[in-house]
Amino acid sequence: MSRWCAFPTSADPAAHLRAVGAEPLVDNGGYALGLLDGPGTAAGPFTAGVLTAVGEVTLFNTAELRARLGTGAPPPGSPDGLLLLHLYERFGLPGVAAADGMFALGVTDGPDLVLIRDHVGARTLFHARAAAGWAASTSLRALRRWPALRTGLHLPAVRDFLTFAYLPGRDTLLRGVHEVLPGRCVRLRPDGTSSEETYWEPAELIDDRPAAEHALALRALLEQAVSRRLPQGEPVAVLLSGGIDSSLVTALAAELHDHPVRTYSISFGDTAPNELGYSGLVAAHCGTEHRVLTVPGATVAARLADTVGLLDSPVGDPLTVPNALLAEAVAADGATVALNGEGGDPVFGGPKNLPMLIFELFRSDPDPDARARAYIDSYRKCHADLPALLTPDTLAALESAPGPAAHVAPYLRQGRMSTLLNQLLHVNLRTKGAHHILTKVERLTAASGIEGRAPLFDRAVIDRAFATPPALKLAGTSEKWILKESVRDLLPATVVDRPKSGMRVPVQQWLDGPLRDLGHDLLLSGDRGLFREETVRGWLRGEGALLPRQGGKLWLVLSLELWLRSFDVGGPVG
Helix, strand or coil: CEEEEEEECCCCHHHHHHHCCCEEEEECCCEEEEEEECCCEEEEEEEECCEEEEEEEEECCHHHHHHHHHHHCCCCCCCHHHHHHHHHHHHCHHHHHCCCEEEEEEEEECCEEEEEECCCCCCCCEEEEECCEEEEECCHHHHHCCCCCCCCECHHHHHHHHHHCCCCCCECCECCEEECCCCEEEEECCCCCEEEEECCCCCCCCCCCCHHHHHHHHHHHHHHHHHHHCCCCCCEEEECCCCHHHHHHHHHHHHHCCCCEEEEEEECCCCCCCCHHHHHHHHHHHCCEEEEEECCHHHHHHHHHHHHCCCCCCCCCCCHHHHHHHHHHHHHCCCCEEECCCCHHHHHCCHHHHHHHHHHHHCCCCCCCHHHHHHHHHHCCCHHHHHHHECHHHHHHCCCCCCHHHHCHHHHCECCECCHHHHHHHHHHHHHHHHHHHHHHHHHHHCCCCEEECHHHCHHHHHHHHHCCHHHHEECCEECHHHHHHCHHHCCHHHHCCCCCCCCCCHHHHHHCCCHHHHHHHHCCCCCCCECHHHHHHHHCCCCCCCCCHHHHHHHHHHHHHHHHHCCCCCCCC
């Protein structure tokens, strides 16, 4: 298992690679490419013409891509990274756009370093600039170790994280380190300049065919997406919650795979609400080998710090430890691929869009950015609490920085998408999908040596979703209607038609129980200068709200603190 790092610089690039823990694979004096130990699938070097590359590349439509290249295709059995490089060398970014997969590729093109990230963001990719030159890596931790980079805590990213529960754009928590956005190509030049090109962005090309035809077209694409992601010659795992998204992936895998399908569900014990009745029903209906993992709060407390440290950017999701445990169970059972149902909500219109639709119905504010502010409010994380949560010095330092709404406002204006629902899906796909869902799944599964694959984030499936009239995605009060109709024959009606409830995670119980000491020790230490102690202490006592929402807020603050400690990031002036 490995990740990659690249240093295009004139100041002994191989030495910079070794400083971050990598061994050079290529070193011509002007740049160096190398691999790092750690969770990932990095490989290389690959060459095509005058180009050289390293990457983490998994492609799902290799037959189509090889046909596109014709006689110029690399030999059968060649690494996917070599195939992707040949596509870029021959066709440029349109060749990359034709690929369906998970990839982060670094290409040396003369003196420049070209960084390419997959369409939806399944693999991560970062870059930074210091006096010594550029650096890029699929590992943020590697860049943190670069002695030439004088970095510290990036305060606007702290505010963004507390607002969204993830980082929604290019910024990271490390000052001067940036993430390549999905569907983008970034060119880093020796003179310190850079440029960005977009090679794929969802487009609203609404097709007015009858609903039944839309359902049939979507069904064919779903079957293709699942089939392409099934491992050859071995069992496949599916992470099964019991909701429609993971259930349809399970049903299609059971129908299409010629090896056993193993399903995995989570329980938090007999006293916590769960969906085990539904996941068990789906497993029995599809004939899978089903396993339920019980995750006690004590295990979450014991594993939380290490799990948070696996993530390149923190995710304020209390399912991180359970997700990691599921990946470990899959690996222990001998599977190398785990499918999941992630993507149904951001691609087809889940219930999180309803607050925004209601806001639009009643809003009186004509300001074009009113939608963006309402979108931020709909997250119901810590945004409204920031004046009371952050210290006066922190708030003063943030006064001139663009606010969190700047990340979503461009998607919520007329232009890219004409309908509000599609605007909401677009922003969900490009923010939460890319920077929370996919990256969390990829890093936590890679840590156990398996690949997490998300068929509902398939590029063709996304294109079909944006060609579907909004009234077929949100039909009255039925969310994801067209998705449900496309698989109605595969699953029991009780699964297809039940309302979404989501995983009920007992965060408050954990914070009051096995995580109590850790939470108090970390959050009341008062040595970082970010948070007002009296606010945090009041949340720990459950003060200040009629509804018990402090648990979710404390989880964000605790996750942030654990991540900063794992990456050895100091306070605002660190």
